[in-house]
Amino acid sequence: MTNPDLAALADRFGLAPVGARPGLGSYLAETWRRRSFAITLANYRIQSENERNRLGIAWVVIRPLLNAVVYGVVFGLLLGSNRPPDFVPFLLVGVFIFEYFSQSLSDGSKAITSNEKLVRSLSFPRILLPVSALFKQIYKLGPILVVLAGLLLVFQVPITVSWLMIFPVMALMTLFNGGVAMIAARLSVHLRDIQQVIPFVNRLLFYSSGVFFQIDQVLQPYPTVLAIARLNPAYEFIHLSREALIPGIDHQPDLWAYAAIWSILVFLFGVLFFWQAESRYGRE
Amino acid sequence: MNELERAMLEEGRRPTIIVDDLHVKYRTFASGKPAAGSEGGLISRGHKGLREVHALKGITFTAFEGESVGVIGSNGSGKSTLLRTIAGLTPATSGVVYAEARPALLGVNAALLNELSGDKNVRLGGLALGFTPQEIRERFDGIVKFAELEEFIDLPMRTYSAGMSARLRFAIAASKDHALLLVDEALAVGDRGFRQKSEERIREMRASAGTVMHVSHSIKSILDSCTRVIWIEKGVLRMNGDPREVTDAYQENSRG
Numbered sequence: 001m002t003n004p005d006l007a008a009l010a011d012r013f014g015l016a017p018v019g020a021r022p023g024l025g026s027y028l029a030e031t032w033r034r035r036s037f038a039i040t041l042a043n044y045r046i047q048s049e050n051e052r053n054r055l056g057i058a059w060v061v062i063r064p065l066l067n068a069v070v071y072g073v074v075f076g077l078l079l080g081s082n083r084p085p086d087f088v089p090f091l092l093v094g095v096f097i098f099e100y101f102s103q104s105l106s107d108g109s110k111a112i113t114s115n116e117k118l119v120r121s122l123s124f125p126r127i128l129l130p131v132s133a134l135f136k137q138i139y140k141l142g143p144i145l146v147v148l149a150g151l152l153l154v155f156q157v158p159i160t161v162s163w164l165m166i167f168p169v170m171a172l173m174t175l176f177n178g179g180v181a182m183i184a185a186r187l188s189v190h191l192r193d194i195q196q197v198i199p200f201v202n203r204l205l206f207y208s209s210g211v212f213f214q215i216d217q218v219l220q221p222y223p224t225v226l227a228i229a230r231l232n233p234a235y236e237f238i239h240l241s242r243e244a245l246i247p248g249i250d251h252q253p254d255l256w257a258y259a260a261i262w263s264i265l266v267f268l269f270g271v272l273f274f275w276q277a278e279s280r281y282g283r284e
Numbered sequence: 285m286n287e288l289e290r291a292m293l294e295e296g297r298r299p300t301i302i303v304d305d306l307h308v309k310y311r312t313f314a315s316g317k318p319a320a321g322s323e324g325g326l327i328s329r330g331h332k333g334l335r336e337v338h339a340l341k342g343i344t345f346t347a348f349e350g351e352s353v354g355v356i357g358s359n360g361s362g363k364s365t366l367l368r369t370i371a372g373l374t375p376a377t378s379g380v381v382y383a384e385a386r387p388a389l390l391g392v393n394a395a396l397l398n399e400l401s402g403d404k405n406v407r408l409g410g411l412a413l414g415f416t417p418q419e420i421r422e423r424f425d426g427i428v429k430f431a432e433l434e435e436f437i438d439l440p441m442r443t444y445s446a447g448m449s450a451r452l453r454f455a456i457a458a459s460k461d462h463a464l465l466l467v468d469e470a471l472a473v474g475d476r477g478f479r480q481k482s483e484e485r486i487r488e489m490r491a492s493a494g495t496v497m498h499v500s501h502s503i504k505s506i507l508d509s510c511t512r513v514i515w516i517e518k519g520v521l522r523m524n525g526d527p528r529e530v531t532d533a534y535q536e537n538s539r540g
Contacts, residue, residue, distance in 0.1 A: 002379055003344070006285070006304040013299055017380040019372030037411035044408060048399045112500035118397075120373055122412040123386060279375055 021278045028271075031125040038128040042135035060140045060147040061147040064099040068092050076210045084214045087158045089246050094211035096148045097241045100141055100170075101234055102202045103178060107133040108181025109188045109198050112281055119282040126281045127274050130185040134178045141170065150244075157246055165244035173237045179270030188272050190280055209234035216250075230255070234264040286421040289346045294472070296536050300464060300495040301347040301370060303386065306379035308340040308519075318525055333477065339365040339389055343517040344377070347512075352496045353534050354510035354527060356503070356534055362519040363499045367466045370497070384494065388462035390454075390486075401445070402452055403428070409456035430485075431455035451478055465493040469500060503531050 010016075020032070044159060050056035072091050076083060084090045111130040113117060119126060147167070153159065188194040209215075211230050219226035230252075236259040242249045285293075293299065298507050306334045312335045339362045354362050368374040370381050371389035398407040406427050410420035428437050431451045433444075441449055467486055483505075490496045490509070501508050506513060506527065513530040515523040517537075 002304045006302050006344075006346070006382075007295075007380070009299060009346075013384070015299065015302060015384050018370065018383045018387065019375060021354065034411065039409070040408055040411055040417075044397070044400050044404050066456050118412070120368070121389070122409070123372055124412050124414070126495035202474075250513055252305075282373060282375065 002133050007031050019279050024272075024275055027125055027127075027275055027278065031127055031131070034124055034128055035131075037124060038132035039135055041128075041132040042139060045132075045136055046139055057143065060143050064096045064144065065147070067099070068095040071095065079213065083225070084217070085248065085265075086157070086246055088155050089152050090242065091147060091212050092151050092155075093242050093245055094209075097145055097173075097238050098206055098209065098211055099144060099236060100137060100173065101180075101237070102206070103140070104134060104137045104177035104181050105184055105202060106198050107136060108185035108284055109178075109195050111181065112189050113186040113192065113195070116282070126278055127182065127271070130181040130274065131178070133185070134181050134208050135176070137177065138174060145170075152245060160247065162247075166241055167243060169237060169240045169259070172259050172263040175267040176233055176237070176259075179266035179268070180261075182270035182274040183266075186277050189277070205232070205234045208232055211238065215239075231258060233259065233266070236262065285345075285346055286524055289348075292348050293346075294308070297348040297350070299346050300349050300384045301497070303343055303345050303366075303370065304380045304382070306340050306343040306366070306369060306381060307338070307377045308362075308369055308374060309377045310337040310339055310400055311335070312337065313511040339519055340369065342523050343516070343519075345514060345521065345524055347495050347497065349494050352490060352498065352510045352515040354506040355497060355499045355516060356501075356513060357522075357539065359514040361516045363516055364468055366498055366516065367468050368495060371466055379431065383464055385463040386518075387464035387466050387497075389455075389466045389468060390457045390462075390489075396449075396453060396456075398442040398443060399440060401440050402431075402433055405452065406419055406437075409453075410459065413456070413460050415460070427455045427459050430458070430481070436445055443463045443536055447475065447478075454482055454538060458482070458489065461489060462493050463494045467496065467498045467500075503535065507531060 021027075046057075050059075053059055055062065068091055072088065075091075105194060108130050111133045114127065115129055119129075149159075149163075184194070184198070208229060210218075210229075215229050215235060216226060219229055236255045239249075239252065240255055241261060243251055343362075343366060355366060357363050365374060367389055369376055370379070370383070371387050373389060396409055400408070403424075407417075407420055408426060410423065410427075411417070415423070428434055431448075431454070433448060433452055436444065436448065441452070444452070487509075498506070498510060510527050512525065513523075513527040514521060515530050515534050523533055
């Protein structure tokens with residue numbers, strides 16, 4: 001049993017409980033002050049990953065490219081004449097943009113668990129770890145977008161002013177991915193098994209967000225299912241990216257509203273959710 | 285609070301660390317099964333693949349400004365856990381630690397990233413300690429020199445010997461001055477020369493720190509430096525008082 005006299009003594013001399021969760025305001029202020037830790041960690045992690053592989057940084061784009069080839073061949077044949085128009089650009093945008101999400105999710109889920117030693121020996125706001133995982137993905141987004149643009153040009157997609165719209169889409173998606181990374185980071189601390197499930201979550205979202213088919217065409221006979229499918233944030237980001245990059249994609253302005261709401265809500269929830277368990281990271 | 289502590293309080297000394305009925309339990313999974321609820325007594329020993337280790341069982345003491353408190357006990361008695369919990373790195377299962385400032389743990393196991401080179405670890409460790417990039421640039425050469433790793437600082441840490449990486453960890457952790465300093469066996473690191481150097485550095489830090497807590501197996505170094513000693517055995521506080529008395533009782537006990 002704790003002793004009320006000691007608590008009173010601590011209070012009298014202005015001693016504060018150690019390891020107690022700080023208030024949200026001071027937590028975020030401290031996180032901001034230490035931001036260079038998250039940025040540097042992200043940088044170093046990318047470098048060390050690159051050093052391990054012969055092809056280094058090229059893997060950032062080779063991975064989605066291989067995915068695109070596999071899905072392109074398999075579903076291109078399967079879908080036959082049901083292929084969406086401009087199938088190759090359509091698929092490339094889908095696979096490349098989805099890669100940003102899926103990597104943020106899987107990296108975020110390991111943010112705390114793979115840095116356990118760091119968490120156990122140094123004190124800093126733990127949220128810096130999922131934030132660092134997000135920074136890592138942001139760095140990788142650069143080459144991904146450049147290669148995507150190059151490929152689109154190769155497949156004769158005209159370069160237009162509307163390409164600039166990819167930036168607001170990516171900004172929203174970054175918020176969303178950040179929130180997802182924080183949520184996944186905390187969940188996998190409580191339940192390590194989450195990491196086993198994440199590839200399936202990725203797969204499920206991949207197939208349900210119309211990476212290689214047109215959701216609105218395929219689901220046309222089922223309006224309710226279509227309405228639900230359009231609420232899928234991954235679908236929204238992919239579709240908005242296609243609107244920006246490929247001419248002739250039908251514009252669905254309401255997706256902007258959904259995407260914005262998702263991004264802001266998931267980000268804010270992610271911060272709160274992660275901060276709530278701050279004093280518990282490093283226990284198990 | 286024991287008599288000694290009460291007397292110190294009456295003398296008007298300022299408490300800086302108050303540890304109140306501190307319990308720490310670790311859970312370890314062997315099967316990879318998920319833990320239902322992380323609090324509460326639903327899970328107990330005997331569950332498949334699950335072990336619970338009760339590392340600290342109700343530790344209570346108060347440390348005052350200007351004190352240097354030694355912590356002794358046999359291997360696995362909970363000394364390191366105590367320091368990690370006071371530093372806020374291992375969450376307490378129940379009980380509270382109050383402190384004037386965030387206590388800093390200076391240990392040899394301050395973990396760094398093995399796949400990265402030494403110089404990157406210095407920068408990253410410094411940032412994690414709360415230095416600005418500018419402050420790290422200023423201290424960088426000093427840290428590398430202290431760790432005696434000038435030739436190897438650009439190699440990945442996984443290529444370092446145990447002694448080399450322990451030296452680097454210590455050099456990084458010791459680059460900052462702290463108000464409340466917890467030292468965990470740091471003196472056992474490296475060869476003779478480095479040991480003397482690190483002892484000297486700890487003395488310097490102790491001079492500027494308000495309160496120091498010091499875990500060690502070396503009775504000599506405890507007697508040299510501590511004004512009070514706490515003896516922990518199997519997670520229970522056995523004695524808390526005068527260094528001579530406590531270490532004598534401890535040695536008597538371990539002799540059997």
